[in-house]
Amino acid sequence: MNANLSSFLISIVVFGSLLGVCHGAELRKHFYKDSCPLAEDIVKEIIWKRVASNSTLPAKFLRMHFHDCFVRGCDASILLDSTANNQAEKAAIPNLSLGGFDVIDEVKTELEKTCPGVVSCADIIALAARDSVSYQFQRPIWEVLTGRRDGSISHKSDSEVRANNIPSPLFDFSSLKQSFANKGLTVHDLVVLSGGHTIGVGHCNFFSNRLYNFTGKNDADPSLNSTYAAFLKTQCKNLSNKITIVPMDPGSPLSFDNNYFKNLKLNQGLFQSDAALLTNNEATNTVDELLDSQDFFTEFGQSMKRMGAIHVLTGSSGEIRKKCNVVNS
Template sequence: MRKNAGFNGLILCFLLPLLSCSRADLKLGFYYQSCPNAEKIVFDYVEKHIPHAPTLAAPLLRMHFHDCFGCDGSVLINSTVKNRAEKAAVPNLTLRGFDFIDEIKGLVEEECPGVVSCADILALTARDAVAVIGGPYWNVPTGRRDGLISNMVEALNNIPAPTFNLSTLQKSFASKGLDAHDLVLLSGAHTIGIGHCQFFSNRLYNFTGKLDEDPSLDPLYAANLKKYKCKTPTDTTIVEMDPGSFRTFDLGYYKLLLKRRGIFQSDAALTTTGATKAKIEQLVYGLLEVFFNEFGRSMEKLGRVEVKTGEEGEIRRHCAVVN
């Protein structure tokens, strides 16, 4: 699969809207001359370490997603006395894997100082981590530059919240050039994801302010969550989004949605209209390979959102600090 990446990437550029491939100077093998071993260094590190920590694949993928509501590595920057960075935004407080990215960046810097961006390293690492645990593999055109600004409020305003309904989700995605099809496909990453009780406990304990449950959530599943996981409204326990196969990139998440067992309101929202629900049903009753291919295409599209290229931004020497 890897050796055909260049050819497949060219095909994708013809299949995707013209804007997606012409809006930025991203290309497969961008570092072929300037740092020919860059992608191999990333993959080798991921292949060595992720099998010993397979649950890290989901956080790395989530980090890439949060960064890609403007793919410029800004989610990696630390806060300072004068600036509260994206890491300080509520959606990013539960992100992890920053040390993993820093380790890879250090190895790449040893090979080619000041050449490969943190934004590209994050995009490549997320893809490789998913592939190593048996998930889909997608093309990652490179050439991103690192942003100079990381702002907590901007992240809070841009990253879709787990409380969003379908209309709000679609508007959020559309603002980044992503459609309802991408929304359904990218949500499939939740098959290896986890959630924290505090982000959906209102659905269990106080949905409308009357100490009631969300009627769109399967009552048996809600009872199970309250008994074993989210035992109080303020519980911070971790819950697998695809219980039983949360370490396997499969169709389990979509099957749970059809059973009304998505833990976030944003998950349940995907079944509230005919179009998005029909797409979920198509995936559930289709081949896993089809899901992998479609997920990969949406991930490549996501990876092009508001990238910086050419002379924009910089190539950060340390991912957590602007040069």
């Protein structure tokens, strides 16, 4: 979800000004060049190895990064385990279906062997999101600025779905716009980042109301493509199904591409929040622009930079966790 930045040189200038909004001015390219020169190579090697044998990981890491940044900023608070005295973000309903934590731990363990106490878990998440998606292309498809530090606070209540934190798949456009604006992100960012739904799956209970009870009168959402709705009903047979999952992009669910936007134009967005993008002229115009795959890849990278800078901890703020799931003692 990002501003319309057309060339790399221009984007550097514009991005520098935007980082101030997101508190990420101290993030920079190759932050670990001197302190841990192999850091990014180590992350990529492990992530690519794991994605090669588990094609669901890119969607998981994208979602992990998103859920981390939208709660307390990109500080790896999503990785902290609950304790006897505190239920952490992991315990919140939107995060119960997150995955890939074991791979993050594997990366952290290797980095601690190579450069103890240097690379933050927050940076690992940001790099894992980029590298996992990039495996398909065998090259990095966006630049990740690094220098984040880790937070020490993680509360379940902070991750409940509401307009000032994680947006709901049931949100209408105004709620989505406000949710992103609260993080310093634009309508353009909202639409671009929604393109992440081109990979991954959705649980029936987050969209089945569109099939069976859209307005509380046992009706279907009239904006949903009828053929697509009929297919979804074969997968989600009732409103109470909380187990079944379906691809968010039925045509190419494991391929990172711009098919999400092509599906949207066919009224085949899975969630109400997807369909909502066509209820606003600015958002719809952006959807149309992103029907060009190269525009989508370029804009997605820029929006991911902006999202990855939300309320980051840098300098002497926060800490570098020794283990990603617990704060340092």
